[in-house]
Amino acid sequence: MEVLKQELKENIIEQLNLEDIAVEDIADDDILFGDGLGLDSIDALELIVMLDKNYGIKLTDPKEGREIFASIEVMAKYIAEHRTK
Amino acid sequence: MSAVYITGIGSISSQKTFDNTEFLKEINTYTDNVISVVNPNYKEYIPPAAARRMAKGIKMGVVASKIALADANIDNVDAIITGTGMGCVRDSEKFVSAIIDNNEQYLTPTSFIQSTHNTVGGQIALGLQCKGYNFTYVHASASFESALLDAQLQLENDEANTILIGGVDEHGDHTITIHKLINHIKSEKTDATKILDSKTEGAIFGEGANFFVVSNQKQDSSYAQVIAIQTYNTLAETEVSHAAQLFLKDNNLDINDIDAIVLGNNGDVKYDTFYNELSSNLFKDTQQIYYKHLSGEFNTASSFGVWLASKILKTQELPEVVRLNKKSVSNFTTILLYNQYRGENHSFTLLRKC
Amino acid sequence: MSKGVAITGMGIISAIGNNVAENYQSLINGKKGISRISKIDTIHKDDIMVGEIASTNLELEQQLGLTPDNNYSRTALLGAIAAKEAIQDARISDINAYTTGLVSATSVGGMDMTETYYYDYLKNKSTQKYIEGHHAGDSTQKIAEQLGIKKSLVTTISTACSSAANAIMFGARLIKSGKLDRVIVGGSDCLSKFTINGFKTLMILSDTYNTPFDENRKGLNLGEAAAFLVLESDKVIAAEKKEVLGYVKGYGNANDAYHQTASSENGDGATLAMQKALKVAAYTANDIDYINAHGTATGNNDLSEGRAILRVFGKEIPDFSSTKAYTGHTLAAAGAIEAVYAVLALQHNIIYPNLNFKTQMKEFDIIPQLELKEKELHTVLSNSLGFGGNCSTVIFSKEQ
Numbered sequence: 127m128e129v130l131k132q133e134l135k136e137n138i139i140e141q142l143n144l145e146d147i148a149v150e151d152i153a154d155d156d157i158l159f160g161d162g163l164g165l166d167s168i169d170a171l172e173l174i175v176m177l178d179k180n181y182g183i184k185l186t187d188p189k190e191g192r193e194i195f196a197s198i199e200v201m202a203k204y205i206a207e208h209r210t211k
Numbered sequence: 212m213s214a215v216y217i218t219g220i221g222s223i224s225s226q227k228t229f230d231n232t233e234f235l236k237e238i239n240t241y242t243d244n245v246i247s248v249v250n251p252n253y254k255e256y257i258p259p260a261a262a263r264r265m266a267k268g269i270k271m272g273v274v275a276s277k278i279a280l281a282d283a284n285i286d287n288v289d290a291i292i293t294g295t296g297m298g299c300v301r302d303s304e305k306f307v308s309a310i311i312d313n314n315e316q317y318l319t320p321t322s323f324i325q326s327t328h329n330t331v332g333g334q335i336a337l338g339l340q341c342k343g344y345n346f347t348y349v350h351a352s353a354s355f356e357s358a359l360l361d362a363q364l365q366l367e368n369d370e371a372n373t374i375l376i377g378g379v380d381e382h383g384d385h386t387i388t389i390h391k392l393i394n395h396i397k398s399e400k401t402d403a404t405k406i407l408d409s410k411t412e413g414a415i416f417g418e419g420a421n422f423f424v425v426s427n428q429k430q431d432s433s434y435a436q437v438i439a440i441q442t443y444n445t446l447a448e449t450e451v452s453h454a455a456q457l458f459l460k461d462n463n464l465d466i467n468d469i470d471a472i473v474l475g476n477n478g479d480v481k482y483d484t485f486y487n488e489l490s491s492n493l494f495k496d497t498q499q500i501y502y503k504h505l506s507g508e509f510n511t512a513s514s515f516g517v518w519l520a521s522k523i524l525k526t527q528e529l530p531e532v533v534r535l536n537k538k539s540v541s542n543f544t545t546i547l548l549y550n551q552y553r554g555e556n557h558s559f560t561l562l563r564k565c
Numbered sequence: 566m567s568k569g570v571a572i573t574g575m576g577i578i579s580a581i582g583n584n585v586a587e588n589y590q591s592l593i594n595g596k597k598g599i600s601r602i603s604k605i606d607t608i609h610k611d612d613i614m615v616g617e618i619a620s621t622n623l624e625l626e627q628q629l630g631l632t633p634d635n636n637y638s639r640t641a642l643l644g645a646i647a648a649k650e651a652i653q654d655a656r657i658s659d660i661n662a663y664t665t666g667l668v669s670a671t672s673v674g675g676m677d678m679t680e681t682y683y684y685d686y687l688k689n690k691s692t693q694k695y696i697e698g699h700h701a702g703d704s705t706q707k708i709a710e711q712l713g714i715k716k717s718l719v720t721t722i723s724t725a726c727s728s729a730a731n732a733i734m735f736g737a738r739l740i741k742s743g744k745l746d747r748v749i750v751g752g753s754d755c756l757s758k759f760t761i762n763g764f765k766t767l768m769i770l771s772d773t774y775n776t777p778f779d780e781n782r783k784g785l786n787l788g789e790a791a792a793f794l795v796l797e798s799d800k801v802i803a804a805e806k807k808e809v810l811g812y813v814k815g816y817g818n819a820n821d822a823y824h825q826t827a828s829s830e831n832g833d834g835a836t837l838a839m840q841k842a843l844k845v846a847a848y849t850a851n852d853i854d855y856i857n858a859h860g861t862a863t864g865n866n867d868l869s870e871g872r873a874i875l876r877v878f879g880k881e882i883p884d885f886s887s888t889k890a891y892t893g894h895t896l897a898a899a900g901a902i903e904a905v906y907a908v909l910a911l912q913h914n915i916i917y918p919n920l921n922f923k924t925q926m927k928e929f930d931i932i933p934q935l936e937l938k939e940k941e942l943h944t945v946l947s948n949s950l951g952f953g954g955n956c957s958t959v960i961f962s963k964e965q
Contacts, residue, residue, distance in 0.1 A: 141319075143263035164260050167827060171320045171766060179317045188768050291820075297700055298723070303759075307680050310762050315608045323763035324826055324952070328672065328701060328723035333953025336820040342837055345820040345955055346731055349674075350702035350721040357720040361735060364742045389686045389696050444667075444709050444719035454716070510700070555706065556719075 131202045141176055142169050154199045159192070170195060182210030215366045215437040216565060218373075219283025219424035221275040222518045223248050224506050225417055229274070231282050234522050235530040238505070240404055244397045245387055245416045246507045261338065264321055266301040268381030271420035272331035273338060276375055280339075283424035284432065289371035290344035291332050292361050293379065294354030296510020298328035300383030308385070331379055344371065352552035353442045354378060355514040356560065359425075360440045366427040377422030378511025387416060395553070397478070403504040406478025407535070414477035417507015421514035423521070429565060434521035438462055438545075438561040446557045451488045455549065458559045470543045471498040471523070473516045474535065475550035477508040485551050490535065499535035513550040517560060520546045524564045569965045570737040570813040571802050574655025574795035576647040576751075577905045579892045580616035580788055584650055589909050592917050593937055597891050599774050599786050607761055613770050615756060616788025616893025618643065629711065636694040638675035641704035643791035644753030645711040651749060652712055655795035655807075663746035663801055666718035667709045668736045669793075670728030670752030672897040674701035677757045704753060718745060723897060725951030726859075727818070728752050730900030730959050733794065734816040740798045747801055751793030751901035760787055760896065767826065769863045775894075777860035777887035778867050778933045780924040785861045788893025792901035794908070811908045814944065814962040815848065817841025821954030827865050832873025834956035835859075835948060839877045842946065842958035850878045852944055853960070855916050857903050858933070859948040860887020861894050866950060871929055883946075886919035886934045900949035900957065907945040907961045914942050 135149045138158075142165065152163065159165045170191045177183040177194075183205065185191055194204045222228035226239055229251040239249065248271065253262065256274045265273070272293065280286065302325035309318055324330075329347040336345050344365075348357035355378030362374040390396045397413040406415065425437065439462050446454055459465055472494045474486045490499050500523075506515040523529055523543050544564045551557040577584065580598025581591035591598065602615045620628070625642040626635060629649075637645070648667075652660065678695035685692050697703065705721040718739070722731045729752030736750035754760075764770050764787060771784040802809060819841060821834030828834065843850065859870055874882060888906055895902055910916060919933035943964065949957045 145263060146259040166824075168264075168320055168324065168825065171768060174768070175317055175319045175766070186768075296702070303676075306763065307676075307683055307759060310680065310758055311683055315758070315762055318762050318766050320763070320766035320826075323759075323766055326763075327725050327952050329725055329951075329953040329955060330825075332724075333820070333825060333955065336822045336954060337825070340822045342820050342822050342834065344818045345724070345953070346722060346735070346818065347724050348720055349671075349700070349723040350705060350719070351700060353720060354702070360718075360744075361738070364738055364744065368742060385683070389693070392686065393693055393696050395697075442718055442720065443716045444706060445715050450716065556702070 127202055127206060130205060131198050134198055134201055137176060141172055152198060155197050158195055158197060181205050183208050212367045213369055213427035215363050216426055216429045217423050217434040217437060217521050218426045218430045218432060219279040220434060220518055220521055221278030221282060221422045222515065223251060223271045223275045224419040224515055225249060226505050229278060231278065234526055234528060235532060238532050242402045243400050243415065245382065247382060248419050264325060266299055266325055266381065268299050268379055269331050269334055271381065272377060272379040273334055275420035275422040276335050276377060279375065279422040279424050285373060285424065287339050287341055288373045288375040288424065290365065290374045291335050291341060292346045292358040292374060292376045293332040294348045294358040294511050295328060295331065295379050296349065296351050296354050297380055297386065298349060299326050299330050300386050301381060302326040304383045304385045351510050351556045352513065352550060353556040353558055355511045356440055356442050356558040362425050363437055363440060366425060369427065372428060373424060373426045375422060375424055377420060378514030379420040380418055380509040380511050382418045406504050407476060409478035410480055412479055412481050414479050414508035417509050417512060419506055419509065419515060421518045433565045435524040435562040436565055438563050440560045441558065443557040445555065448485055448488055451485055452493050455489060455493060455559060462561060466493055468545055469497055469547045470540050471500050471546045473500045473520050473546060473548040475503060475513060475516060476501045477503040482553055485554065489549060498538040498540045500533045501535045502533055513558065516548050516550060520548060520562050524562060569799050570740045571797050571809040572794050572811045572813065572908055573797050573807050573809060574651045575810065575905045575908060576650025576654060577792040577902060578618060578643055578647050579790035579895065579902055580618055581891050585905065592891065592906065593915060595918060595920060597920060599893055605756060605758060607758055609761060609765055612772050613761065614773060614786045616786055617756060618789055636698045637707060638698050638704060639677050639755035640671050640673055640675065640753045641707040643755060643789065644669060644704050644708045647751065647791035648708045648712055648749055648793040651793040651795050660713045661715060665714055665747040666739060666745045667705060667714050667749045668720055668722065668732040669705040669708055670722045670732040670897045671701050671704055671754055672723055672725055672728060673754045673757050673760060675699040675703055676759045677755050680758050712749065724955040725953055726896050726899055727949040727951040727955045727957040728897035728900065730949035730957035731818060733813060733900065733904055733959050734818060734957065736796050737813045737816055740796055747795065747797045749793050749795055752898040753791035754789060754896045754898045756787060756789040771862065774921050775862035775890055776921040777862045777889055777919055778871065778926060779922050780926045782862045782864060782867060784863050786893035788895040790892060790895035790898045790902050792898060792905045794904055811911050812962045812965050813959060815842040815846025815960035816958065817845060818957045821956060823954055826952050828869035828950060830869060832869040832876065834954050835870050835873035835950055836876045838956040838958040839873065839946065842960050846960045851881065853883045853946045854942045855910060855945045856883055856885035857907050857945060857947045858885050858887045859950045860889055862889060868928055870948060870950060871926065871931060875929060875931065882931050884916050884934045884938065886917055888917055890920035903947050904959060907947050910945050911942050911961060911963045914939055916940055
């Protein structure tokens with residue numbers, strides 16, 4: 127799980143071009159959207175593609191993403207349970 | 212009818228033009244067939260959260276617009292009108308190649324969203340929280356002129372009082388590669404200062420963003436008055452002189468009233484003949500000025516020409532490097548600009564000292 | 566200065582017809598043009614539906630009498646056909662008899678050819694002719710050439726899905742200011758893998774028929790189309806004793822300044838655009854007889870636009886409907902397509918049904934017009950809302 131969390135943080139920083147943020151800056155329970163890390167609806171769509179590409183998880187409704195992407199903790203848990211690759 | 216003034220300018224070009232306190236003091240010379248801009252420190256102007264999705268063209272546009280607003284000493288405008296020939300080509304290329312390379316799978320939205328032609332105008336509005344009129348013209352070498360014309364009509368008729376206009380185009384790798392294949396870009400590296408002597412086809416490609424605050428209220432800091440602007444989808448080489456005469460006549464001027472003519476020569480042996488038509492006949496005794504050896508050629512390069520003319524009118528200085536011929540002019544009052552690209556989308560623009 | 570901006574001709578090609586008459590017949594007969602995609606080979610073909618025009622590129626080229634060495638994108642082909650119909654409809658024999666310009670709109674431009682030959686260009690000389698056809702202005706230059714417009718003002722606007730409405734707006738300004746006597750305005754966009762995949766990544770493409778203003782709407786269907794209007798000044802109308810189809814009475818453009826793609830929840834930009842247009846027309850909200858809504862059937866648009874309509878019109882909402890269920894969302898062309906539909910509505914005193922609607926949206930209690938309705942119409946307000954927060958409204962009237 128720790129490995130997955132680390133991997134998620136690295137991918138998020140790279141995929142979303144969070145240039146001024148380092149892995150250490152993101153705590154496992156930090157809120158990613160809105161007032162937290164400041165991600166928005168376009169980032170949510172980027173993360174949906176990342177779930178599909180890296181873990182074989184397909185979401186069809188962007189609204190589902192909002193709950194899954196609440197924090198690194200929640201995301202990692204969801205991926206661990208649903209991943210197909 | 213109200214008059215139209217240029218009250219602020221912001222330029223990012225292949226010269227260090229982003230600093231408004233200078234005027235082509237140090238010249239960057241290039242021997243190449245594609246030249247890039249001298250980058251300001253974009254981070255000084257755009258917060259990281261906003262910048263993270265911006266391709267270079269968007270950053271250039273946003274920063275040039277901020278410089279122009281600061282120069283005019285204002286925080287916001289009534290309208291934003293942008294011109295771009297190719298739009299955000301980097302993101303377009305990124306998305307097209309991703310579609311092909313990944314067979315339409317695992318595509319992400321960011322480059323698609325950013326590829327839209329009005330991204331620069333939209334991002335400037337978002338940054339300024341400007342809810343006013345927001346247009347983007349995308350008509351090759353008449354893109355910037357269309358934006359200027361739209362602004363002029365609105366200001367003259369008091370539909371708006373202050374408008375931000377600009378021309379912006381960025382390089383894209385694939386776009387450059389394929390334009391070399393069809394000889395729109397010179398195949399050989401060329402000394403930019405010698406483009407007038409070039410015997411080959413194509414131009415040295417450049418990129419840049421030139422933004423202006425235009426207003427129907429004159430300020431002490433104003434650069435120039437915009438008298439008239441006219442675009443032509445077609446003009447034969449033999450028709451250029453006549454069109455110039457008609458344009459001046461429509462504005463109650465004749466050749467002798469023109470203190471300088473700014474020409475868009477880009478060193479393409481096939482198309483510089485349009486400019487030669489004016490420089491060796493009607494305007495042979497007029498001070499001639501050129502600039503694409505400094506900026507490179509791109510669809511909105513003529514906005515650099517307007518930047519240059521604005522600076523000359525305000526400072527009454529003519530940098531040696533832009534002189535196409537040597538005439539002694541003591542007072543620059545009226546400047547005419549002529550531009551075209553590959554024999555299409557011609558424009559005449561007339562600026563006057565405030 | 567011209568006070569009036571008269572519409573004297575129209576041309577259109579869309580998924581519901583190859584000309585104005587065919588489009589009108591489809592509109593009043595409730596005939597949709599939405600189907601599975603046939604002309605573009607995409608892996609999404611079973612997941613999406615589109616508003617596709619039946620003619621192939623070759624058929625369109627033949628219709629225009631082009632030689633095989635032409636480098637027209639489908640955008641240029643569609644645009645030329647619609648613009649030519651508009652000129653004919655306006656009974657213009659000598660296009661350069663008056664100062665005539667062209668303002669066209671496109672978002673796709675020559676992308677259909679670029680995406681087809683992207684890597685092929687590097688090795689195949691015969692396809693390189695399309696490189697010059699990529700940029701958005703190219704289709705407009707070709708349309709101008711087809712119409713015989715020379716040495717004049719020709720330009721292109723690209724503000725995503727509000728582009729053609731903005732072309733109409735700039736055209737009206739050019740007439741009013743006396744810059745031109747006559748201007749052909751409109752837009753053209755063809756279907757492309759670029760837009761299909763782009764909207765797919767935004768997850769706003771419906772896998773079935775789009776259902777504007779329905780609670781269970783699943784997103785939009787992309788469409789392709791071109792439409793043009795001929796606008797003429799009072800001077801031309803008087804000199805030529807021309808029949809006038811309607812007037813461009815008001816217009817307004819505003820920016821949401823909220824988000825790059827999404828509309829603000831409260832429809833700030835759309836509200837401002839409608840208010841500006843009413844002001845230019847010197848109308849109050851009560852003067853509007855019918856609203857042809859943007860109504861793309863995405864969750865975000867219909868909510869935002871519906872709220873904006875409520876803000877502008879209060880309790881007395883005029884009849885409104887979206888025609889996107891017929892044509893799909895034709896992007897940069899949409900404002901011109903719907904301008905033609907607005908003028909047809911005025912001419913025939915008809916309000917088109919908002920097809921595919923079943924369930925009322927829970928956020929408000931307004932329901933679009935669901936049946937074809939005959940009603941004396943004097944004014945139609947048309948909305949076009951796009952990416953980059955770009956919101957436009959044009960008001961058409963029967964009388965000057």
